Amino acid sequence: MSQTNLLTTTSPHVHDGDSVANVMEAVIWALMPATAMAVMIFGWTALLVILITTLSCLVTEHLFLKLRKRPSAVADRSAALTGLLLALTLPPHSPWWMCVAGGVFAILVGKQVYGGLGYNMFNPALIARVFLLISFPAQMTAWPAVNPLFSEQAYSLGDSIAIIMTGQSSAPELADAVSTATPLGQYRTETGMGKTVQDAMGGKYTGYDEVRAASGLIGGSLGETSALLLAAGGIYLLRKKVITWHIPVTMFAGCLVPATIFWTFDPAHYPDPVFHLLTGGLVIGAFYMATDMVTSPITVKGQIIFGLGCGLLTYLIRTWSGYPEGVSFAVVLMNAVVPLIDQYTRPRAYGQVA
Numbered sequence: 001m002s003q004t005n006l007l008t009t010t011s012p013h014v015h016d017g018d019s020v021a022n023v024m025e026a027v028i029w030a031l032m033p034a035t036a037m038a039v040m041i042f043g044w045t046a047l048l049v050i051l052i053t054t055l056s057c058l059v060t061e062h063l064f065l066k067l068r069k070r071p072s073a074v075a076d077r078s079a080a081l082t083g084l085l086l087a088l089t090l091p092p093h094s095p096w097w098m099c100v101a102g103g104v105f106a107i108l109v110g111k112q113v114y115g116g117l118g119y120n121m122f123n124p125a126l127i128a129r130v131f132l133l134i135s136f137p138a139q140m141t142a143w144p145a146v147n148p149l150f151s152e153q154a155y156s157l158g159d160s161i162a163i164i165m166t167g168q169s170s171a172p173e174l175a176d177a178v179s180t181a182t183p184l185g186q187y188r189t190e191t192g193m194g195k196t197v198q199d200a201m202g203g204k205y206t207g208y209d210e211v212r213a214a215s216g217l218i219g220g221s222l223g224e225t226s227a228l229l230l231a232a233g234g235i236y237l238l239r240k241k242v243i244t245w246h247i248p249v250t251m252f253a254g255c256l257v258p259a260t261i262f263w264t265f266d267p268a269h270y271p272d273p274v275f276h277l278l279t280g281g282l283v284i285g286a287f288y289m290a291t292d293m294v295t296s297p298i299t300v301k302g303q304i305i306f307g308l309g310c311g312l313l314t315y316l317i318r319t320w321s322g323y324p325e326g327v328s329f330a331v332v333l334m335n336a337v338v339p340l341i342d343q344y345t346r347p348r349a350y351g352q353v354a
Contacts, residue, residue, distance in 0.1 A: 056103025254311020
C-alpha cells in the first residue's frame with residue numbers, strides 16, 4: 001500500500017487483535033472452572049440446567065435474527081455467554097420450562113429489543129434472572145442440598161432428567177434430602193424472627209464456614225459455587241485485560257465497607273464482611289456481570305461510581321429488603337443510571353465551552 005493510501009484510508013489504522021468473539025470466549029473460559037465445580041457439587045441436574053438455558057439463548061438469537069433477515073450472530077458467542085451466566089444464577093433443579101423462559105427473555109427482551117449486542121441497556125442475563133425471580137419465586141428459591149456428582153446420594157442421569165423435565169424423581173427416598181436454605185436466606189429468615197446472627201446460624205454459622213463457602217460446598221444457585229474459582233477466573237480476565245479493576249474492586253468495597261461498619265458496632269445483628277463476600281453472588285456479579293462493557297460506564301470515574309453503587313445497593317437489599325440476595329437487582333438498577341453517569345463523567349472535548 002502506498003504512503004498516500006495509508007494516509008487517506010479510514011480509521012482505525014491499528015488493531016490489537018481483540019474482537020467480540022474473542023472477548024466473549026475469554027469470559028466463557030474464565031467461568032469454566034466454577035461451572036465444572038457446580039456440576040461436581042450438584043450433579044447432572046446442574047449440567048442439564050446449563051445446557052438447556054444456553055441452548056435456549058442460542059436458538060432464540062438465531063431464529064429472531066433469521067426472522068428479521070439479519071445474519072446469525074451466534075458465532076460471536078455473546079448468546080452463549082448470556083446463557084451460561086443466566087444458568088449460573090439459577091437453582092440446580094430449575095425446571096426445563098423456566099430455563100427456556102429465561103433464555104428467551106434474556107435474548108429477546110434483554111438484548112434484541114434494543115437492537116442487539118451493543119445497544120442493550122441492561123445485562124441480559126441479570127434482567128432475565130430478575131424476571132424469573134419475580135414471576136416464579138417458588139421455583140427460584142428452591143435450593144437443593146449439596147449432592148456431589150459421584151456420591152452415594154447423587155441422582156443418576158435418568159433421575160436428573162426426570163427432575164428437570166417433570167419435577168419428580170424415580171427415587172423418592174432421595175427427595176426428602178434435597179431441600180436446604182442458603183446461608184443468606186437462613187440469616188435473613190432467622191434474624192427476621194428476632195434471633196441474633198449467632199443463634200440464627202448456630203455457633204459461627206450453621207452449615208457455613210469460610211472454607212466450605214470458598215470452595216462452594218454450600219447451597220445456592222450454580223454461580224454461588226466456589227468463590228475461589230470465580231475469583232481466579234476474574235483475575236484471569238484482569239490479566240488478559242478483558243476487564244479492568246475499577247468495577248470489581250469498587251463493587252466489593254461498596255458492599256464490604258458498610259458490612260464491616262455495621263458488623264463492628266453490632267455483630268449480634270449483622271454478619272461479618274467475609275460472610276457477605278463468600279455467600280451469594282457478589283463475586284460472580286463483580287467480575288462477570290457488572291463489568292459488562294455494554295451496560296457499564298465508559299470512563300474510569302464513571303466505573304468507580306457504578307461499582308460503588310452496585311456494592312452499596314447489594315448490601316442494602318441483602319440487609320433490609322424482602323430479598324436475601326441483592327446482586328441482580330443492584331446491577332440492573334445501576335445499569336439504568338449508566339447514561340446519567342456517562343453524561344456527568346465524560347470529559348469535555350478540547351475547546352468545548354462548559
